[in-house]
Amino acid sequence: MPTSTHAIRAEGLLKRYGDKTALDGFDLAVPQGMVYGLLGPNGAGKTTAVRIMATLLRLDGGRAEVAGHDVATEPRKVRRRIGFTGQAPAVDEILTGRQNLRMFGRLFHLSQALAYSRADELLRQFDLTDAADKGVKEYSGGMRRRLDLAASMILAPKVLFLDEPTTGLDPRGRNEVWSAVRSLVAGGTTVLLTTQYLDEADQLAERVAVIDHGKVIADDSPVALKQRIGGDQIEVVLQESVDLPVALPVVAKVAAAAPEVDDENRRITAPVEHRVAALTEVARTLQDEGIGVEDIGLRRPTLDEVFLRLTGHRTGEEVSA
Amino acid sequence: MSTSAIELDVDAPERRLHWALVDGWTVARRTLTHLVRQPTNIAWQLGFPIVSVLLFGYVFGSAMSVPGGGDYREYLMPGMFGMTMAMGFMNTAYAVVIDSTKGLTDRFRSMPMAPSAPVTGRGLADIVSATLDLVVLALTALVVGWRSDGGVLATLAAFGLLLLLRFALIWIGILLGLMAPNEEAAGGLFAVAFPFAMISSVFVAPSQMPDWLGAIAAWNPVSSTVTAARELFGNPVATSDTWIEQNAMLMAVVWPLVITAVFVPLAVRRFQRLSR
Ligand SMILES: Nc1ncnc2c1ncn2[C@@H]1O[C@H](COP(=O)(O)OP(=O)(O)OP(=O)(O)O)[C@@H](O)[C@H]1O
Ligand SMILES: [Mg+2]
Secondary structure, X not given: OOOOOEEEEEEEEEEEEOOEEEEEEEEEEEEOOOEEEEEOOOOOOHHHHHHHHOOOOOOOEEEXXXXXEEOOOOHXXXXXXXXXXXXXXXXXXXXXXXXXXXXXXXHOXXXXXXXXXXXXXXXXXXXXXXXXXXXXXXXXXXXHHHHHHHHHOOOOOOEEEEEOOOOOOOHHHHHHHHHHHHHHHHOOOXXXXXXXXXXXXXXXXXXXXXXXXXXXXXXXXXXXXXXXXXXXXXXXXXXXXXXXHHHHHHHHHHEOOOOEEEOOOOEEEEEEXXXXXXXXXXXXXXXXXOOXXXXXXXXXXOHHHHHHHHHOOOOOOOOOO | OOHHHOOOOOOOHHHHHHHHXXXXXXXXXXXXXXXXXXXXHHHHHHHHHHHHXXXXXXXXXXXXXXXXXXXXXXXXXXXXXXHHHHHOHHHHHHHHHHHHXXXXXXXXXXXXXXXXXXXXXXXXXXXXXXXXXXXHHHHHHHHOOOOOOOXXXXXXXXXXXXXXXXXXXXXXXXXXXXHOOOHHHHHOOHHHXXXXXXXXXXXXXXHHOOHHHHXXXXXXXXXXXXXXXXXXXXXXXXXXXXXXXXXXXXXXXXXHHHHHHHHHHHHHHHHHHHHO
16 A cells, blocks of 8 residues: 555645634645655644644544555554654653653553663764753753654654744754754655744755645745745845835836835845846946935845745734634 | 664554553653652642641641540541542642643654553552552651551551542543643642542531531542541541431442543543544
């Protein structure tokens, strides 16, 4: 049966909480061996999707296959092939790091000897050997998350689900977790990672699905997603905001799509096709018209902008259904 | 280590019971390790009954009379044992709510372990720690002059009935722990646990209370257990001749069985609803 080359395949997932629809025809196909980012604002349905695929939540419709097994009919088989880390690090606070990993090893039905040696191995892999015999209470956020990841890796699962693994971590903690995730993928694990941080998806994910209102609305590589809204962007910042109405048609003339105006920052942004020609023309025309320019330049769009274009609202904004 | 080096046990149906027991024990050991790593917690847990022993035994003790005669401190001690067992369900609820809010319950559910293990492990660990509570309390009681005049068997039977009550209340604790949204709410259970333990024969005989309150106190499962323990210890009993007080021994068995029969399915159903 596990003939599919996809580590995860979800078709038309439906999930309702009362009359609230959390997943509304969610489709996903994750090829083996990559980090796949699931990107979406608060309440988009990321956690719901991950929990269904990790067998924690029953679905109301559709089907999902993880590591070759159906989550609804073969949950135990799925559980032996996945690792799951939820939105908060799920480790025992009172036990030491080592005691945690030994306990989870036993609960994964490793023999005592194997559970012990696997714990030591994972502590080394996740750089926790020095803190191994301290209570988890004394761990930093990044250390907790790494222990949490280690606990998910005990059976070296084929598929690892990470729900917002770096939320609440300082930059140092984020970097620690990112490099831990990279080394897992180097070892062949498929990772499905949800995040609200676009730079995280940019940094880690080979492919990204953008989810909004319980549906995948775009699914591509970060680079392709950025290209989708037009390659380069011209960005003009004026000295006086009164000049915005005059400068707008100047930019619009060279733009590939309608420019966006940010009144507060006196900024006009627009996608352009011929970057250098557009830049020279706008710079010259504005100078001829005597409009004071504070800054002008070209840049690639951020995933933030991609997101705004795709969903019509920024990340982090609460979606009202 | 390569994946193949980690041999997976095939969970054939005939191995289910084996793993249910092994996994339950692993989960129980976790809680018992907590006791070892945080011995001060036991002190906190027992602080309340021990302070009560001193307060009621010495401060109020001389003013308290036992209907039908007898030493008040002899009367009080089995009450303290019963109160500690009765309020123990708060520890269960608290531990359960912490596991679910910290995501540990979800991690367990995402693993190929026996699904019953978190519950059986919790129950086993709670009984072990309740036994420890009783040992410490009994030693305190011996120090302040309490004695069991029953034989060894009767004394053990009394402790057995006390643990039976604690066992039955585990299921209420698990249910409440699964229902509580956070730790603060679980802390609020004190407002339920305190009257539950107090409106009983723990401190005074129900016959000394206003009629309506006395009736509630007499029918409180805690009273049946405490009265039965007093009878078995040979301590002053101070019962009226109502049916419920005359049949304490019977009810000290019946109540816990009824509570278990009612609350096990409720707790199990609540646990299953986590996947809704
Ligand atoms: N147990 C629940 N009961 C009722 N509604 C729920 C429940 N869990 C989630 N929802 C709703 O379903 C929708 C999707 O929630 P979900 O937690 O999957 O979003 P999310 O993308 O993970 O959000 P966040 O970024 O905040 O973690 C939200 O509107 C949420 O309010
Ligand atoms: Mg979420």
